[in-house]
Amino acid sequence: MITLYDLAFEDDRRPSPFCWRAKFALAHKGLDYTNVPMGFTEKEKIAFADSKTVPVIKDGEKPVKDSWAIAVYLDDMYPEKLLLKSEMGRSYARFINGWTDTVVNAGIFPLIIGDLYDRVRPEDKDYIAQSRGARLGTTDFASYQTQAREKGLTAFRAALEPARRALREQKFLSGAEAAYPDYILAGTFMWPRTVSPLELLEKDDPVYSWRERMLDLFDGMARKAKGA
Known part of the structure; x- marks a missing residue:
């Protein structure tokens, strides 16, 4: 049996985009697993893996x-229904992984930091204030979020144009069926969905329609998750 260590917020929200990549990957493979929730300050739970971050x-x-290593491992150990279907597919997924981490995640973070802080477990608030406050230069996350949304939402939507161009022509980033490139980006959209009421996408955006398809996969696994 596989055990997944998954970041948990207040009211059992599960916002980690990287954990969602692993959950989509496990669902794609049809693998059963046990989910173990943990907070930011419970790193001892994953010390056995020599890790300080989830997923593990x-x-x-x-x-x-690490979510990428998990995807590679699952393909190696459970080769049915490959996530990374060829050398070219793996290279494409690696590109999507890097683009999502450095552009999409970075664009979302300022837009939801106040909502994220409000929904973190009480025992983890000091950790978030110190770590994210050091990154942003302030712990007034609500004001920072308000200012970021004034221009940042438009900039974020513009940054999605590479995905938008692909999704005008095909149902998924991977083509006719979803695969790991889709799970990478979908995992990121689960991050704001679980902690913030902000709607990042306009309904006529091809990325919005794709996100709806992703929410419906695997009997609506992502859609059923607790949201903001």
Whole structure:
């Protein structure tokens, strides 16, 4: 049995975009797993994997850390229904992984930091204030979020144009069916969905329609998750 260590917020919200990548990957494979929730200040739960961040999986006695490494491991160990379907597919997924981490995640973070802070577990608030406050230069996250949204929402939508161009021509980033490139970006959209009422996408955006399809995959697994 596989165990997934998953970041938990207040009221059992599960916002981590990286954990969602792992959850989509496991669902794609049809693999059963046990979900173990943990907060930012419970790093001892994943010390066995020599990791300080989630996701971490434990497959029997084998620990695997990092969402990309988990996807590669799952394809190696469970080759049915590949996530990274070829050398070219792996290279494309690696590009989407880097673009999402550096552009999309970076664009979302200022837009939701106030909402994120409001919904983190009480015992983790000091950790968030210190770590994110050091990154932003302030702990007034509500004001920072308000200012970021004045121009940042338009800029964020513009940054999605590479995905938008692909999705005008095909149902998923991976083509006719979803695969790991889709799970990377979908995981990121689960981050704001679970902590913020802000609607990042306009309804006539091809990315919005794609996100709706992603929410419906695997019997609506993502749509059923607790949201903001």
